[in-house]
Amino acid sequence: MLDIKILGSSSKGNCYVLSDGGSSIMLEAGLSPRQLAKQGVKLSAIDALLVTHEHGDHTKYASDILLSIRGDIWSSDETLKVLGINRRKHVLKALREQRIGKWVVLPFETIHDDQKVRAREALGFFILAPGGERIVFATDTNWIRGNFPKVTHWMIECNHDVALVRQSSYPKFLQDRILKTHMSIDSCKAFFERMDLSYTKQIYLLHLSDSNSEPNRFKREIEELTQKSVRIAGDG
Template sequence: MSRRKVAWTCSPIPVISVRSLGSSSRGNCHVVSITDEYNIMLDAGIPLKGLWKKGLAIRSIKAVFITHSHGDHSKSVEELLKLGVPCYMLSETAKELGVASNHYVKLLPEDGFVRFEGETRWIVRAFRLEHDVPCVGFYLCAGNERLVYITDTYYCRYTFKDLTHILVEANYSVDILNQRYMTSEMHSKMRKRLLHSHFSIDNAIEWLLANDLSKVKEIRLLHLSDNNSDADLFIRKVENATGKYVTVADA
């Protein structure tokens, strides 16, 4: 599959920051702060009680964007909807979660931006990823800041210009995966599923190098497998390949 270069623009507003509240099979959730009191959430795989314990003020969340229906990305959707927080997702995802009729569910357009106006102006666009259920990544543009969020996919056909923040999955190392498979620590079905549903560290690096990284401030590696990854090794490999500042999101 060929990659598509994408360039989207929006109006200037303050610098964004990102806080990762969870990034593993136990739960995935990242909060993007556009201003002190204006945050959005990327995935909601942690129960509301867990979010409170992590110090998140739910009232500051203006919108939640769900990549797909798996519980480690959508666990608190129903709780958030009960509180009146708008949750954006694919129509397929809404049906899979049984929330399609909820007033606060906002369906993502197949081809177009979700625009937010007022004092804080920003846009989000979803783009299709390749997983074992319908899944999307998200591109966020806020002034001169451009963030992309990619998780739970084995391929991304899109590349982007002028990115400042990259959150990208690096779930496993093929070498570690094969070693565990050869020593019977991993079942063949699990190995096959990972290879056809998640980014390896090599997938992540290949995709990163296809993008314009000239303005990138941080590359954050997501969703590292407990048994099939090596955080220190992954950081070194991505730093060596890109020359950029690299971190691993807290699990």
């Protein structure tokens, strides 16, 4: 049975672990080994580290984690170059399926880009777990292209409400950056409206803004739309 642990899902640090029996993979490396150990993560049991893009809240501790896990790091070529990781690394390419131990990963392009905060080659992951579950993981993106068949677990960014961003005290350039690089509740709902949710068991909403989101409302609206169980990252 698939177990999903959400260890961090914010600008303070992002990290997730997917486990299926004796095999585990880690998504993102924004928390330190010490922080992960406090949450009960056994790093020596991690078979691979997958990273979506180079921003620090997703990669700050990639090198430290790599020293402790038994597997290697997997990401896009540009991300690995920015991180300066030159050993135990493997390049993932969008729409090229890759077997990683007992897991199968199909990376896809995401949209997390503006002129000042540019993710050079950001990816999301469509993951087939050893037990047959299918997971879509996409964070730090303002939209998700493509279709994904028979998904059982969705881990999707739902960062903000556009109106709350525009009403915030943030300067306009920062408001614009948020809207360009992160997914709103309306975009998240539009995404799910076009997805086949027949096989869906669970939806996780990730990376909610501390000041520009309303978690309870977001959860309620996605549940009403999808008629599926929804969890907010960090809600236990």
